[in-house]
Amino acid sequence: MLSFIDNLFVNLCVLISLIFIYMQVREKLEIEKKPSVLSTLIEGAAGGVLGILLMHFSIQVTADTIVDLRFVPVMLLVIFIGIPPAIISSLVVIAGRFLFGINISAVAAAVLMLALIAGFIVIHKSSKKSSAEVNSYKTGLLMIVYSNLVFSIIITYLITDFDTLKNLIPSYWLISLMGGLTAIFFVEYIRKTQFLLMKYESESTTDFLTGLNNVRQFDSVWNTLINNATEKDERLSLLMIDIDHFKKVNDTYGHPIGDKVLAELGKILTHASRSFDIVSRNGGEEFSVILPDCPQQQAVELAERIREKVEAHEFRISSTESIHITISVGVATYPETVPDTAEIFVSADDCLYKAKRTGRNRVCAC
The missing domain is CATH 1.10.1760.20 (Arp2/3 complex 21 kDa subunit ARPC3)
Known part of the structure; x- marks a missing residue:
């Protein structure tokens, strides 16, 4: 046996x-x-x-x-x-x-x-x-x-x-x-x-609320695309997006509704962008869209299209009530408006805050 x-x-x-x-x-x-x-x-x-x-x-x-x-x-x-x-x-x-x-x-x-x-x-x-x-x-x-x-x-x-x-x-x-x-x-x-x-x-690279890339994944993809743009002499555009007066949404309707708005906005950004663009939530109410091989004019047009879609969208906060929000967008493009790849992010961020300072709900390009 x-x-x-x-x-x-x-x-x-x-x-x-x-x-x-x-x-x-x-x-x-x-x-x-x-x-x-x-x-x-x-x-x-x-x-x-x-x-x-x-x-x-x-x-x-x-x-x-x-x-x-x-x-x-x-x-x-x-x-x-x-x-x-x-x-x-x-x-x-x-x-x-x-x-x-x-x-x-x-x-x-x-x-x-x-x-x-x-x-x-x-x-x-x-x-x-x-x-x-x-x-x-x-x-x-x-x-x-x-x-x-x-x-x-x-x-x-x-x-x-x-x-x-x-x-x-x-x-x-x-x-x-x-x-x-x-x-x-x-x-x-x-x-x-x-x-x-x-x-x-997945959690290490994905934003838990929107399902978009988180800031860690944004940095990884961004560094890769910067190297590609430099080596292949391609244009690279970046949209920095921020929700206007988002604190008011949280204060008025509560953070659960604010989270719902953020998740819905993530879907709008994804659908409005090109299939190969990289959409991320960089933190809080700030988002970004990386546009590989995209000239400045096309990037501005895409940013404007996104802004219009967000402004027209009804964000449902209950079965009977909805709200509207607006966004401000900053646009920068290498090498058309920014000759140094290290300055693209800073330039787009500066344009974003320029859009906010000049009345919000607008696109500013640098």
Whole structure:
């Protein structure tokens, strides 16, 4: 029995290692963001290949019969990804099993896998019906127990030696339960870790209120575009935008309404700008739009268009009430109005305050 457990434990270690590697590759390639058909094929093929690799580290019980944890990748796909890739994975595993020899054990393995994928689908759908949120551990445990029962029946048909069975079946139940639940824990852990990492990366560059670039990301993009403009001798324009009398909005209607106005303004700026312009919230009620390869005249026209859209927009503060706001905009362009890239930001900021000093709700260009 000890040798069975040792070999199954090796299979489990291989399984966990391969899951970890695939999860990292999956994240790097952003498979979830690919077209659904392509991602389904990739996920299914990957699960199938993982199952075949596990067979290479399987236990040779008899001359024709091997035992391993190839069902686990299929189970994980059903729980975490979806049924279509799991079906593809099971078919790949079946085909892969025949590479080890065409015999009664291979046929039995194919029957086993077909029975497992059918049972896994039923268990998964039943779990979704009973609860809005599927408990991966509970669902996985049911799948593992079902898999072990089907395995025990089929292996008893293939192996008639009682001494072999009394060692193999308990060992398999123990390792498959441990391996299956460990695999679920591992996938859950990696998914949560990747989610948190993506969240922190997003929050480090994105303004939480408007979804625009924050000042940190603005600085990073701005430095890159300045270098590009200098090296390629391209024009680079910058709009600095500030909401007129925004303090009055906060004092009159409260900060929640003020936040709502800021978020709505962020959408207007994004929609009014060109698709490749970079819109940021630089802090408080101050925003900016970086305009790559944009001449001064075009930048002023775009700034005026934004100002008009903001002035005409109704900012809803309740179901029955709306307000209007205005903005002041400063415009600077390299090299047309500012010969030194280091002075673009300062020049646009000076123009912004000139717009405010000369009556607000206007565009000033330097």
